[in-house]
Amino acid sequence: xxxxxxxxxxxxxxxxxxxxxxxxxxxxxxxxxxxxxxxxxxxxxxxxxxxxxxxxxxxxxxxxxxxxxxxxxxxxxxxxxxxxxxxxxxxxxxxxxxxxxxxxxxxxxx
Numbered sequence: 701x702x703x704x705x706x707x708x709x710x711x712x713x714x715x716x717x718x719x720x721x722x723x724x725x726x727x728x729x730x731x732x733x734x735x736x737x738x739x740x741x742x743x744x745x746x747x748x749x750x751x752x753x754x755x756x757x758x759x760x761x762x763x764x765x766x767x768x769x770x771x772x773x774x775x776x777x778x779x780x781x782x783x784x785x786x787x788x789x790x791x792x793x794x795x796x797x798x799x800x801x802x803x804x805x806x807x808x809x810x
Contacts, residue, residue, distance in 0.1 A: 704745045712747050716755035719745070724764055725780050734773035735765065 706715055723729045735741065735756075742749040756774060759765040766775045 706746070712745075712751050713754045716745050716747065716752055717758050720755060720759055721764065721780055724759075724776050729776050731776050731779055734775050 704716075704719060706712060710718075720729070720735070724731075729735050736744075738749045738752055741752045745752060753768060756765055756768055760767060760774075762780075763778050764776065764780065766772075766777050768774050
């Protein structure tokens with residue numbers, strides 16, 4: 701049974717491509733790693749392997765995935781720049797608060 705649910709509107713190819721971008725952005729498909737076997741991805745999405753391959757093409761053109769070649773794993777080669785910023789900013793703000801607290805403790809210790 702598929703783990704992915706298609707929504708009304710948009711083709712399966714578009715929805716698979718959108719979800720692959722999301723999974724790359726969130727790190728579910730990490731930079732440098734293979735995105736997995738075409739047939740397993742088709743099973744995950746509940747569609748044909750041809751749909752998955754078609755969905756990969758725009759991501760290759762965007763520079764997110766390596767070229768699709770027979771016998772060679774397709775890898776994540778970049779993360780969508782604009783999409784990553786909202787996820788990173790809250791983490792950076794929290795780290796800044798932690799660093800500020802450590803600096804304050806060190807200043808009091810001197």
